[in-house]
Amino acid sequence: MQVHQTCCRAAFGLLVASLLTSCAAVSEYMENGFKVGPTYSRPLVPVADDWIDGENAALEGSSSDLAEWWTVFEDETLNRLVQDAYDQSLTIRTAGLRVMEARAQRRIAAGSIFPQGQEAIGSLQHFQLSEQVSNQAYADKHFSQWNLGGGLFWELDFWGRFRRAIEAADANVDASIEDYDHALVLLIAEVAGTYIEYRTFEQQLVYARENIVTQEESVRVARLQREAGRENSEIDLPMSLSNLRRSEAIIPALQTALRVAQNRLCILLGEPPHLLQELLDATQSIPSPSPSVVLGVPADLVRRRPDVRRAERELAAQSAQIGIAVSDLLPQISVTGSIFVDANQFADMFGGRALSGAVGPDIHWNILNYGRIVNNIDVQDLRFEQLVNEYQQSTLKAAEEAENAVVQFLNSKNEVDRLALSAEEAGNARDVVLEKYTTGKIGFTAVFILESLVLEQQNALALAQGRQANSLVQVYKALGGGWELRLNRAELVTDQVPEVPIEPEEIDQP
Incomplete structure (x- = not known):
């Protein structure tokens, strides 16, 4: 039985070899540059013709330049943070070293030729x-x-096995560069988001301190009213003190949040946690987003997003692996x-x-191992099909992230506008009732309610302004903007790590 199976494998191998030498196979072999295996072509991906909110006036469909998108906030501190993060981030350095590793692997593959x-x-x-034995000869x-x-x-390399390996290595080099770019996109977005978060907490702290000043005045008036023996004044002072103590309690929580955000910025900058007074000392408002954003068209996501491009390059590398597996038949x-x-x-x-x-x-010639070789071809082909699905899924996810960010950006403006009006009206009402309470025209209940409402509305406004600014960050992140920053510099050099090339290098074909 075993001999019969061995003979069948041998016969199958000879049959495969004969098929490969048929006219059609020879023609395909020559068209592939004298290499067996499939000719790779980028698969089609599902892409919408336009954005869901494409008719909105705040969205521009022209070609967009996202190379330095964070500059739309016109915040010099943010600009410096982004540049420092790019120069010093350990995450970016690690990604750069992976590029170097992939290029070294490519040179190994090229040496096989x-x-x-x-x-x-x-x-x-x-x-x-x-001298003691006979050595007459x-x-x-x-x-x-x-x-x-x-x-x-x-x-x-008669069947192209080594050249397919070089193709796979080339694609892996490209994928490592796309991985570097993706890490850069994520880093810039996180730096911007954390900075906006810091400024949001800072603004909440400003509102809290302003309300404490107003509420201290209410406590002073309530104390005077009680000393004057005004009716029901015995409950006014506890109520006013309750508002004041609640506002004072917010301060430590906001200071903690500020320190946490500051520590996070330090880590993103590749530095140990420390105070950033020199960079963040001046109290600034929450960065204000631009009223409109240039999106381009949904198809640009396939071209621009590094994670989508990385998935496509991994697919190309796997296609070459199929050719390597097919060459084992011969x-x-x-x-x-x-x-x-x-x-x-x-x-x-x-x-x-x-x-x-x-x-x-x-x-x-591995004539007696065709069961293993043919199954390995199936394995490589199935891996390729999996990566096709992952590539297509990455484009769908990119579109989802972009659409979600866009609708958040569009709606956040309406939220901020209405909360700004609400906070302003609440402040005006508080000032009126406080004046009337001071003159004895009304009781303290209205003052108590409006002081609480003002603080609540101002906090909501600060958070909404932060969400609005961050929504624009998420739009640019979803569009894959920011990786172009590396194009301004050919290499990243530090005192601690070797040169990290971040430009695609010219690779000589053997």
Whole structure:
């Protein structure tokens, strides 16, 4: 039974080989540049014709330049933070080192084109024959043997196996660069988002302190009213103190949030947590987003987002792996050779009579392993199909993230506008009732309610302004903006790590 299975495998192997040498296979083989396996082409991906809110006046469909999108906030501190993060981030350095690793792997693959095995041998042996036994054949009992030579083994890339490996390595280099770009997109968005969060907490702190000043005045008036013996004044002072203590309690929580955001910025900058007074000392307002955003068209996501491009490059690398697997079906054709010189005297080594050598072809064919080889082809093909689905899924996810960010950006403006009006009206009402309470025209209940409402509305306004600014950050992040920052510099050099190339290098084809 085992012999029968072995014969069947051998027959199947011969059948496959004969099919590969058919006219159609030969034609495809030549069109592929004398390489077996599929010719890679980028799969189609589902892309919408336009954005869901494409008719909104705040969205522009023209071609967009997102190279330095954070500058739309016109905030010099943010600009400096982004640049410092790019210069110092350990995450970016790690991604850059992965690019270097992929390029080294590519050079290893390129080396397979050339002779894979080489050796050089040299020896000197001195012989002394025994005088106590019969050695009549050797007149000279003392002589030397000089030997020098070398050999090589060269598997010819007849079916394109090594060239497919180079294709896969090239695609992996591209994927590593896209991974670097994706890390840069995420870093810039996180720096901007954390900075906006910091300014939001800072604005809430400003509102809290302003309300404390107003509420301290209410406490002063309530104390005077009680001293004057005004009716029901005995409950006014506790109520006013309750508002004041609640506002004061907000301060430590906001200070903690500020420190946490500041520490996060330090880590993003590649620095240990420390105070950033020099950079964040001046109290500034929450960055104000631009009233409109240039989106381009949904199809731009496929071209612009590094994570989508990375998925496509991984797909191209896997396509080349199929060709490598197919090449195992065919015989491996090699050339082996050796050359040696042998002589008893060193001076005689370079004469023609000392020369010897051999050269010839070598054919290795895994005829009896076709079950394993064919199944490996299936494995590589199924991995390719999985990556096709992942690539298409990445484009859908990119579109989802972009649409979600866009609708948040559009609606956040209405939220901020209405909360700003609400906070303003609440403040006006508080001032009126506080004046009337001071003159004894009304009780303290209205003051108590409106003081609480003002603080609540101002906090809501600050949070909404932060969400509005961050929604624009998320739009640019979803569009894949910011990776172009690396194009301004050919390399990243530091005192702690070696040069990290971030530009696609020219790769010589062997």
